[in-house]
Amino acid sequence: MNGKAANTRSRLERGRSALGPALELVHTGRAPTRAVLTAELGVTRATAGAVAAELEALGLIRVDSRPAAATGSQGRPSHRLSVDDTGPVVLAAQVHADGFRAALVGLGGRIVATAPGCLTPAADPGQVIGAVVDAGAGLLRTSGRRCAGAGLAVPSAVAEPDGTALNPLHIAWPAGSPVRDIFAERIRAAGIDGPAFTGNDVNLAALAEYRHGGGRGARHLLCVATGHRGVGGALVLDGRLHLGSSGLALEVGHLTVNPEGRPCHCGGRGCLDVETDPLAFLTAAGRTPGPEVSLLAQSEQLLRTEYDDPAVRAACEELIDRLGLGLAGLVNILNPDRIVLGGLHRALLAADPGRLRSVVADRSLWGRSGGVPILPCTLDHNTLVGAAELAWQPVLDDPLHALG
Known part of the structure; x- marks a missing residue:
């Protein structure tokens, strides 16, 4: 093999090994242009162009080869990259x-x-x-x-x-x-x-928020959320879910936040799972759970439309205090750089953000020194998007093998 052919083969091999990382950059919105893709991958412009072209041929991304230059910009405008909305x-x-x-x-x-x-x-x-x-x-x-x-x-x-x-x-x-x-x-x-x-x-909700939502840009992301019943938690460390030795890590719903509180399904008492979920909120507010809508939807609607009712406000404050106590303990143990809240917890944060952040800061070592940002989840269906992330992962790892 002559030198030119060897160089060509080496360039092709480097390009193919970069397909997965390149697709993930476009998938997560971190490479909106070919120039950014080139810089993020640490390859030549020609290699980045070849990688983008191959991903386009697989029907995964689109390359806009005639982008308009921004007003006042200098130099050649870079090709824009986006996912193919007609693809798999x-x-x-x-x-x-x-x-x-x-x-x-x-x-x-x-x-x-x-x-x-x-x-x-x-x-x-x-x-x-x-x-x-x-x-x-x-x-x-x-x-x-x-x-x-x-x-x-x-x-x-x-x-x-x-x-x-x-x-x-x-x-x-x-x-x-x-x-x-x-x-x-x-x-x-x-x-x-x-x-x-x-x-x-x-x-899976945490993974979706990390890649596409309120957790983008965090390194150590803690997600705590109410589902339709109960409370769950998750930790994403440098892009990977922390699952523990057998997939059972971060069962935060069973942190005790009220030793004299409600009996929990786990056999304990006063766990986050039964002290800060939608059923706990409706009960504290003196409302009877109705069969016509989900408990989560009923709780969120109550906060939106009847927050001025003293019973509703008192229930909100009670749950915020319990939630803040649990979050403070997690901050002390895990030292995340961001917390995102989903489900009813997102609605509680919106109702009284100052109270929740104050409770966490007062009860956590790191909260007093600098504070941990507490933000809402931003994806409406983050659990579904997270389930999709599981299915997309083999494609992100090796597009040619997965789809070729």
Whole structure:
């Protein structure tokens, strides 16, 4: 092989090894132009151009070769890069205490289509997972889009490496249900292409917020959120979920914040799970949970429309104090550089941000010295987007192998 051919082959190999990192940069919005892509990858402009062209040929991104120069700018304007909104999608599915939802999600965390399910999940995990997969299969048929994989979010810690739902406390599934195997089997039976993945719902919400939402730019991101019932937490460290030795890390819902408080499903008393979730808020506000809407929706509506009611305001302050105590303990242990709150906790933050931040600062060592930013989650369906991130990961790791 002559020198020119060797150089060409070496350049091609470097370019192909950069496909995954380049796609992730465009996927997360960190490389809006080819010039930024070149700098982030540390390659030549020619190599970055070849990488972008190959990703475009795979139908994953778009390259705008005729961008308009900004007014007053100097030099040649760089090609703009964006995800291809007509490209492949993944199937994202979520099961929660009030039902399920299926969605098709493209690169960039963009939800293409959704299909909500029933309000009462079946006690048989196979039945409800089969129903959500059928709903997703219907979306795929209607869209005609290529599917690159599937991800499922469940309201339970998911034990590794078996993929079992260890503690589905707020749905009637048996502990230890093999949800990953069930989901993969239903995906194959529905004829859906690509691998299937399963994870805890708040873990996946945190991953979505880290890549596309309120956690972008953080290095150590703590996410705490109420679902339709209960409380979950997750930690993202330098882009990776911290799962612990067997997938069970950050069960923050079972931190005790009120030793004389409500009995918890875990056997303890006064846990965040039962002191700061939607049912706790409605009970503290003297409201009867209604069957017509979810507990989360009812709680958020109450905060929006009746916050001036003394009982509602008192309930809000009570939950904020409990939540702040739990967050302060987590700050002392984990030392995150940002906290994002989801579900009802996001609404509590919006209702009285000063009170929550004050409680955390007063009760945490690091809060007094500099403060930890406490921000709302910004994605409306972050759990679905996070489930999609699981399915997109093999493509982000190696686009050619996953799609070629």
